[in-house]
Amino acid sequence: MTLASDLTDLTARDWETGPEGVVRFAVVGLGGFARNAALPALVEADYCEPTVVVSGSAEKADRIAAEFDADHGLTYEAYADGAARDAYDAVYVVTPNALHLPHVETACEFGKGILCEKPLEATPDRAEAVVSACETAGVPLMTAYRMQTDPVVRRLRELVRSGGIGDPIQLHGGFSIDVLGGSRGPDQWRLDRDLAGGGALMDVGVYPLNTARFLLDGDPTAVAGTTSGDGPFADVDESVAFQLRFPEDVTASFTAGFSGDGERFLTIRGSEGTVELRNAFSVGGERRVRVRRDDGEIDLTGPGTDEVREEFDYFADAVLSGWDIGPDGQDGLTDVRAMQGVYESAASDEWVEL
Structure with a gap:
C-alpha cells in the first residue's frame, strides 16, 4: 500500500446514498454559531432546509426567520407548546449545554429526530437523560460531532x-x-x-x-x-x-x-x-x-x-434512508x-x- 493510494479523494461522501426528499429542521437556539455557521449550512445543504427557528426573543426569532427564509419564528415557550410542530421533521438543539435536555424532551414528545450540539449536556446524569428520552420515544439522536x-x-x-x-x-x-x-x-x-x-x-x-x-x-x-x-x-x-x-x-x-x-x-x-x-x-x-x-x-x-453542512446532510441521509447514525x-x-x-x-x- 502506497501513500498515494492511502489518501484519496479528500472530498468524498462515503456515507451518501442519495435519498429522495428533505428533512425540515427547527433550529432551537439562535446564538452566534447558529446564525453564522448552522443556518447558512442548512440553506446550502442537499437534503435539509430550515423551516422553523426558535429563540428566547420573539423579535429575534422573527428577524432570523426572515433572514433565512424560514416559515416560522417561535419563542421557546411556543416551541414547547407545540406551535408549528407540523412544519418540521427534526430539531437541531444549539442552546447552552445545560438547556439541551428540555428541548430534546420536547422533540421526543412530538416524535421528531434530534441533532444535538456537543457536549450532549452539562453533566453525565443529564446526558444520560437525553439518551434515555430518545430511546424511549424511539427517535433518532445524533451528537453534533462535525x-x-x-x-x-x-x-x-x-x-x-x-x-x-x-x-x-x-x-x-x-x-x-x-x-x-x-x-x-x-x-x-x-x-x-x-x-x-x-x-x-x-x-x-x-x-x-x-x-x-x-x-x-x-x-x-x-x-x-x-x-x-x-x-x-x-x-x-x-x-x-x-x-x-x-x-x-x-x-x-x-x-x-x-x-x-x-x-x-x-x-x-x-x-x-x-x-x-x-x-x-x-x-x-x-x-x-x-x-x-x-x-x-x-x-x-x-x-x-x-463540515457543518456535511453534518446536516449526513443526519438527513440517515433519517431518510434508515441507516444507523x-x-x-x-x-x-x-x-x-x-x-x-x-x-x-x-x-x-x-x-x-x-
Missing part, C-alpha cells in the same frame, strides 16, 4: 484503521480559542458553570477527545487532568491538560484553552509512521495533512469543506463521562478509571 463527517478526517480514519501507520501508540493534540475575543465579554454562558458544565474542556477539549476516539474506534479506560483559571475564568477552566489511556496500551495527551495563542492540531504516532493534522478543528478549514512512513512522506491540503447519543454520553472524569482527576490529583 469532525466525524469531515471528509479529510474520515480518510485519516481509514488510513489509521487499515494499519497505514502500523499500530497506534500515542496521540497528541490541542484546541484553544480566545473566548473573550471580538465583541464577546465575560458575561457569556460559556463562563457560567451551571450553564456550560465546565470551561475549555467542555467547549473545545471535546474535539480532540472525540476525534481521537473516532480515529481509534475505541474508548478511554482511564483519564487524568489538571485545570487552571482565575479572574473571568474563576467559575470554569481557562485551560486544561489531560491524558487518556486506551486499550492496547495506546495513550493520548491533549490540551484545551480559552485564552492565549490559538492551536488546532492532532498527531497520531504509530509503530510504522506518523500522521499530523493541522488546522484540525476550524469550521470549514483547509486541513493540512502530513504522513511520514518508511516508504516516504506526503503533504496534502484538504479543501475547506463545510454513527455519532449517536451514546457517543456523546461517553465523552461527557470522560470529561467529568478529567474534572474529578483535577480535584483529586489521581487517575480516574472509567
Whole structure:
C-alpha cells in the first residue's frame, strides 16, 4: 500500500446514498454559531432546509426567520407548546449545554429526530437523560460531532484503521480559542458553570477527545487532568491538560484553552509512521495533512469543506434512508463521562478509571 493510494479523494461522501426528499429542521437556539455557521449550512445543504427557528426573543426569532427564509419564528415557550410542530421533521438543539435536555424532551414528545450540539449536556446524569428520552420515544439522536463527517478526517480514519501507520501508540493534540475575543465579554454562558458544565474542556477539549476516539474506534479506560483559571475564568477552566489511556496500551495527551495563542492540531504516532493534522478543528478549514512512513512522506491540503453542512446532510441521509447514525447519543454520553472524569482527576490529583 502506497501513500498515494492511502489518501484519496479528500472530498468524498462515503456515507451518501442519495435519498429522495428533505428533512425540515427547527433550529432551537439562535446564538452566534447558529446564525453564522448552522443556518447558512442548512440553506446550502442537499437534503435539509430550515423551516422553523426558535429563540428566547420573539423579535429575534422573527428577524432570523426572515433572514433565512424560514416559515416560522417561535419563542421557546411556543416551541414547547407545540406551535408549528407540523412544519418540521427534526430539531437541531444549539442552546447552552445545560438547556439541551428540555428541548430534546420536547422533540421526543412530538416524535421528531434530534441533532444535538456537543457536549450532549452539562453533566453525565443529564446526558444520560437525553439518551434515555430518545430511546424511549424511539427517535433518532445524533451528537453534533462535525469532525466525524469531515471528509479529510474520515480518510485519516481509514488510513489509521487499515494499519497505514502500523499500530497506534500515542496521540497528541490541542484546541484553544480566545473566548473573550471580538465583541464577546465575560458575561457569556460559556463562563457560567451551571450553564456550560465546565470551561475549555467542555467547549473545545471535546474535539480532540472525540476525534481521537473516532480515529481509534475505541474508548478511554482511564483519564487524568489538571485545570487552571482565575479572574473571568474563576467559575470554569481557562485551560486544561489531560491524558487518556486506551486499550492496547495506546495513550493520548491533549490540551484545551480559552485564552492565549490559538492551536488546532492532532498527531497520531504509530509503530510504522506518523500522521499530523493541522488546522484540525476550524469550521470549514483547509486541513493540512502530513504522513511520514518508511516508504516516504506526503503533504496534502484538504479543501475547506463545510463540515457543518456535511453534518446536516449526513443526519438527513440517515433519517431518510434508515441507516444507523454513527455519532449517536451514546457517543456523546461517553465523552461527557470522560470529561467529568478529567474534572474529578483535577480535584483529586489521581487517575480516574472509567
